[in-house]
Amino acid sequence: MKLNGAQILVNSLKSEGVSHVFGYPGGAVLHIYDALNACEDIKHILVRHEQGATHGADGYARASGKCGVTLVTSGPGITNAVTGIATAHMDSIPMVIISGQVPSPLIGMDAFQEVDAVGITRSCVKHNFLIKDISEIAITVKKAFHIATTGRPGPVLIDIPKDITIAKMEVEEYPKTIEMRSYKSTIKASDHQIKKAVVMLANSKRPILYAGGGCIIGNASKELREFTHMTGFPITQTLMGLGAYPMTDNQSLGMLGMHGTYEANMAMHGSDCVVAIGSRFDDRITGNLEKFCPTAKFIHIDIDPSQISKNVVADIPIVGQTKQVLQALIDQMKDKKLADISNWWSQIEEWRKVDSLAYKKSPGVIKPQTVIEMLYEVTKGKAIVTSDVGQHQMWAAQYYLFDEPRQWINSGGLGTMGFGLPAAMGAKLAMPDRDVACVTGDGSIQMMLQELSTMLQYSTPVKIINLNNGYLGMVRQWQEFFYEKRYAMSYMEALPDFVKLAESYGHMGIRVEKEEDLKPALIEAFNQKERTVFLDIVTDPSENVFPMIPAGGGHSDMLLAGRDEMVSKDETDFNAV
Amino acid sequence: MRHIISVILENEAGALSRVAGLFSARGFNIESLTVAATTDSTLSRMTIVSVGDDGIIEQIVKQLDKLIDVVKVVDLTATEHIERELLLAKISISSDTQADVEAKLDQFNAKIIDAAEEAYIVELAGKSQKIKDFLSAFNAEQIIEVSRTGVTGVCQKI
Ligand SMILES: Cc1ncc(C[n+]2csc(CCOP(=O)(O)OP(=O)(O)O)c2C)c(N)n1
Ligand SMILES: [Mg+2]
Numbered sequence: 001m002k003l004n005g006a007q008i009l010v011n012s013l014k015s016e017g018v019s020h021v022f023g024y025p026g027g028a029v030l031h032i033y034d035a036l037n038a039c040e041d042i043k044h045i046l047v048r049h050e051q052g053a054t055h056g057a058d059g060y061a062r063a064s065g066k067c068g069v070t071l072v073t074s075g076p077g078i079t080n081a082v083t084g085i086a087t088a089h090m091d092s093i094p095m096v097i098i099s100g101q102v103p104s105p106l107i108g109m110d111a112f113q114e115v116d117a118v119g120i121t122r123s124c125v126k127h128n129f130l131i132k133d134i135s136e137i138a139i140t141v142k143k144a145f146h147i148a149t150t151g152r153p154g155p156v157l158i159d160i161p162k163d164i165t166i167a168k169m170e171v172e173e174y175p176k177t178i179e180m181r182s183y184k185s186t187i188k189a190s191d192h193q194i195k196k197a198v199v200m201l202a203n204s205k206r207p208i209l210y211a212g213g214g215c216i217i218g219n220a221s222k223e224l225r226e227f228t229h230m231t232g233f234p235i236t237q238t239l240m241g242l243g244a245y246p247m248t249d250n251q252s253l254g255m256l257g258m259h260g261t262y263e264a265n266m267a268m269h270g271s272d273c274v275v276a277i278g279s280r281f282d283d284r285i286t287g288n289l290e291k292f293c294p295t296a297k298f299i300h301i302d303i304d305p306s307q308i309s310k311n312v313v314a315d316i317p318i319v320g321q322t323k324q325v326l327q328a329l330i331d332q333m334k335d336k337k338l339a340d341i342s343n344w345w346s347q348i349e350e351w352r353k354v355d356s357l358a359y360k361k362s363p364g365v366i367k368p369q370t371v372i373e374m375l376y377e378v379t380k381g382k383a384i385v386t387s388d389v390g391q392h393q394m395w396a397a398q399y400y401l402f403d404e405p406r407q408w409i410n411s412g413g414l415g416t417m418g419f420g421l422p423a424a425m426g427a428k429l430a431m432p433d434r435d436v437a438c439v440t441g442d443g444s445i446q447m448m449l450q451e452l453s454t455m456l457q458y459s460t461p462v463k464i465i466n467l468n469n470g471y472l473g474m475v476r477q478w479q480e481f482f483y484e485k486r487y488a489m490s491y492m493e494a495l496p497d498f499v500k501l502a503e504s505y506g507h508m509g510i511r512v513e514k515e516e517d518l519k520p521a522l523i524e525a526f527n528q529k530e531r532t533v534f535l536d537i538v539t540d541p542s543e544n545v546f547p548m549i550p551a552g553g554g555h556s557d558m559l560l561a562g563r564d565e566m567v568s569k570d571e572t573d574f575n576a577v
Numbered sequence: 578m579r580h581i582i583s584v585i586l587e588n589e590a591g592a593l594s595r596v597a598g599l600f601s602a603r604g605f606n607i608e609s610l611t612v613a614a615t616t617d618s619t620l621s622r623m624t625i626v627s628v629g630d631d632g633i634i635e636q637i638v639k640q641l642d643k644l645i646d647v648v649k650v651v652d653l654t655a656t657e658h659i660e661r662e663l664l665l666a667k668i669s670i671s672s673d674t675q676a677d678v679e680a681k682l683d684q685f686n687a688k689i690i691d692a693a694e695e696a697y698i699v700e701l702a703g704k705s706q707k708i709k710d711f712l713s714a715f716n717a718e719q720i721i722e723v724s725r726t727g728v729t730g731v732c733q734k735i
Binding site: 118119122123126127130147180181182183304305306309310313 | 586587590591594595598602632635636639640642643645646647648
């Protein structure tokens with residue numbers, strides 16, 4: 001039987017088990033849409049902007065662990081998608097993007113809606129392909145999914161010229177496996193390195209585990225929990241790692257880094273052995289590298305060798321999957337006697353008493369932290385929470401105690417405003433039985449508002465928690481601290497009436513101005529099982545995110561809420577521990 | 578330090594721009610880059626000369642290795658290796674200078690591959706230093722045009 005390229009493409013997606021495609025049509029992909037229309041196994045989600053398609057597929061992937069799929073047309077279709085592709089790339093999210101291209105003979109002729117998609121996306125994908133012949137379609141789709149989902153995952157783009165979707169050929173069986181001499185996805189960690197790590201861990205008096213997104217993407221949560229319990233070590237998690245280990249557990253010190261807790265950052269600063277597990281020493285984590293962990297040796301576990309010794313030189317590098325390396329460590333440490341770390345824990349408990357997330361309520365205004373605490377309470381800590389980028393993102397990370405992996409979905413690497421809403425839609429499509437909340441800000445929400453329309457069309461009931469402070473709050477905070485309160489362009493004058501806006505999209509809107517109305521509004525919103533509810537919550541416009549490590553600071557240089565001076569605790573007394 | 582990095586990669590359209598893009602995006606420096614097919618027509622060999630401290634060179638090697646089209650990366654400088662570069666140079670001659678030019682060509686073992694009345698086109702292969710030395714043996718006005726291939730190299734181990 002002969003099929004055209006579009007049909008072969010759609011059949012290939014089917015063979016990959018794709019259930020949802022987030023996309024937007026246009027001239028170059030009309031044949032593909034025609035084939036997709038005839039396919040009952042794949043549900044197409046028609047977004048309202050291609051950036052929404054990539055964020056939607058991204059949220060779907062993060063919530064489910066599956067590969068997200070996006071379909072866009074040539075030219076403006078793919079350029080609109082780039083922000084979402086870069087977002088997925090920075091956070092190592094598996095995604096396959098199919099972009100239409102002008103017909104092969106027109107490539108390079110400045111044809112209508114032609115852009116060099118492969119060139120434009122090269123630096124923000126794990127890999128990309130331009131299909132040159134119909135016979136390459138199936139094998140390229142196979143390779144794309146293989147590359148996107150294995151090793152350190154990431155987005156892979158397939159650019160397919162229109163004429164190739166029209167050409168016909170005799171169908172062949174979809175390849176079952178794929179071998180690529182230039183790409184090896186399985187790396188077995190060196191046993192020798194693991195043995196060395198075991199010795200260092202067993203002798204450490206001030207150890208700390210520093211877990212990142214690699215524990216979530218690598219599905220290593222179970223092993224991480226077992227290893228942490230077994231060793232009794234304190235653990236801190238990055239913004240991307242939250243939920244890999246339960247934040248309500250006593251061994252958890254919370255998030256570290258620029259807005260991390262006092263105890264997490266001080267423990268990093270005082271540690272003699274930092275175990276980085278699927279984390280990459282990002283600058284928002286380390287602060288000033290010269291002041292970073294002055295007394296520590298580093299064990300660095302990562303699937304991607306290029307992350308090791310990039311920012312911080314590892315004493316014991318271990319290249320491998322977080323899940324497998326942790327299992328090997330568990331096996332080898334079972335009957336090891338560990339150094340006594342009770343003094344270390346006493347020191348950590350002292351730091352905990354600083355209570356760095358404490359904040360003062362003031363009458364008449366709603367504190368954003370209170371909103372997140374109440375959201376936690378109303379959802380019993382079980383919701384999937386997506387966020388946008390800004391202060392609200394940090395408060396969500398700090399005050400919603402995530403206990404499970406894939407519960408917290410945010411753009412940590414690229415910091416993309418506009419991510420939250422479409423990602424929530426994608427997450428809800430992946431996990432229809434879960435409550436999904438999108439914590440956003442008055443600035444961010446306006447970047448992808450149009451997806452409210454998509455959410456009505458496909459009934460993806462999400463609760464939008466808009467922390468409306470009337471500011472680009474994170475920008476305002478930096479201007480307050482570092483630009484002598486010159487608030488250049490951080491004030492969002494002329495905000496829309498978000499309630500009416502939500503209603504005009506067919507959703508429910510509730511405005512909350514008083515704290516006593518907050519809880520009833522949240523309860524009402526989550527009781528509306530079938531509807532998207534937009535909670536526009538007026539919060540304290542002057543509130544800042546604390547703790548904070550200012551630029552150039554190290555982990556012991558933290559600004560704490562309500563404490564005007566910097567709490568610099570760089571005395572090295574804990575070295576005696 | 579100067580490193581010579583040898584890369585075997587799929588002979589695919591776009592593979593070169595992936596490598597070039599990597600160097601510019603990450604701010605790595607390239608002194609020279611050569612690329613050509615190997616005996617296996619599906620593979621190319623690229624030889625890159627870069628300068629950087631050990632940490633940077635380690636990153637360059639790892640980042641190259643991470644590219645999906647790259648099959649193998651070797652830092653030749655870390656092993657016994659042979660490196661060569663080819664120079665084509667147009668050198669002006671006159672009745673006054675001809676004898677002197679020819680003596681210098683002999684001294685460096687450079688070959689005249691085209692002789693015209695006013696100029697020779699000469700060919701010289703050797704390490705980069707030898708080529709530099711050769712060029713500095715002439716006055717700037719004598720050298721009309723220079724084209725260098727950049728370094729290529731092989732590891733000496735069989
Ligand atoms: C697309 C994009 N543009 C600009 C920024 C820079 N930026 C980071 S936070 C922020 C302000 C966000 O304001 P809002 O969504 O209201 O959140 P708030 O900080 O007030 O909670 C800006 C402009 C960004 N992260 N993403
Ligand atoms: Mg705001």
